Amino acid sequence: MSSQDEQIQQRRANLGELAKLGVEIYPHAFARRHQVAQLAEGYGGRSREELEAERIETITSGRILAIRSFGKASFLVLSDGLAKIQVYIRQDSMPALDFQIFKLLDFGDWVGVEGHLFRTKTHELTIWASRLHFLAKCLLPLPEKWHGLTDVEIRYRQRYLDLIVNPDSRRVFEARSRLVSAVRAFMDARGYLEVETPMMQPIAGGALARPFTTHHNTLDMDLYLRIAPELYLKRLTVGGLEKVFEINRNFRNEGISTQHNPEFTMMEFYEAYSDYRSLMVMTEEMIATVARQVIGTDQITFGKHHISLGAPFARLSLREAVRDAAGRKLGCDVSDAELRQRDTAASIAQQLGLASQAGHGPGEVTTDIFEALCEDRLIQPTFVYDFPTEVSPLSKQKADDPDTVERFELYIGGLEVANAFSELNDPAEQRRRFEDQLHDRARGDLEAHAMDEDYIRALEYGLPPTAGEGVGIDRLVMLLTNSPSIRDVILFPLMRRRDERSATND
């Protein structure tokens, strides 16, 4: 028998013994007076004498993370996931049945404890137990206390184990929760209305990406999981909701990497009468405010970089960034005009050693160069602005330059954290852009945007001048928690299915 099977059998036997003693082995509730964390916080500063004088009685509960036994006296370490407290168990301080229960406990079990607080010889805050209540059994052996759990595969697949033994992991997800709250509070305070738009869409629009498909049986209708909420949120602006936002999941059927999970969380918002310039200012303020609320500072460490999230952020036009980087690499001047023409742009890309995609226009080539040369160098927060119209089918052109749209992306730590633009609200131009996308699609570009007649109709009813933005929540959490992989900030990242045999052998 394997060590694991043996331990499971021993734990089951202990559970059986508890039942024989008449103990309810799966009790329904437990009324506690304090959480472990409340004890640690509230009484961690009390001296031995103070505790003796006050005689603080408590009832608390948690998971047993250690048992140190000395025969007739023992110590348990109890955790509520946030904090730990030690429990002193001695035979002559509790009913005989409770001590029998204690002897049948295993590392990992859930228990309730009654008793008073004191300090041991070594000054540790401890509960002197007068009662012990069995709450639930841990039938499987837990990872060890000292090295914790480092196998990333088990950490992702069995997140509960990660959370039990790795306090840092718990902290990451607490920070994530605070971040979502802080972003919501920031938007609330500015009068934005939080809405929820469809996750299942008949046309997957609002971004250039490949969708997941699904099917509704009763309607016998194919649907897509949304790649973005954009077109629905702008319909709401047409409907007169001047400031809206949504925090929710997007799904993109694409590659997986340290920066990409097939489902990810985005905060997307739209504001009538605004433009991309105003959104830069608002975004700077949001990032710095949220950082201070979540981690108490706007100065962060990300990998080997120190990054300041304090406003203002750097601003860099996309074509300038590309001209600069390409020019430096090639040792010659690259002009704006060269980047705007298909043949010259393609030739520059070729000289840079970038495989030119058939059918890519000058705008796409320019963004390809940007992604290859510039993206991962943008460590300090930087707004990259003014994108080629060709790669931005939903953005509004600059008044004096139809090749260029009013759009920016925010980069921090080499990660694309936000994407925003002044919204295209001319229905005739929007139809032309969609038609261009259809040509790309016909050419085999699976990410090209589909035609959305109802969206154009909505624009025909009149969308006021509007600016909109999407903020990648997962990537912001990565930055604020110094997590190198998006999987470290998603509780249950998508993993390949394992066959049953190796799964049961975990």
Next chain:
RNA sequence: GACCGGGUAGCUCAGUGGUAGAGCAGCGCACUUUUAAUGCGCGGGCCGCGAGUUCAAUCCUCGCCCCGGUCACCA
């Protein structure tokens, strides 16, 4: 998809072409203020899966599965 690294006890990790190793966890005994408790003793392995080479494979070769990373793809 390509390349690189990894998969050995519940966990963290060593290791060798010839009987499989440690620490922690587990079990037993001792111990009424320990805290990575201690001391003594014991158990626990399809060495990811499948072929091949070999007298002999956990180790070498090939294929496959899973994980991580880089690149490609992708906002």
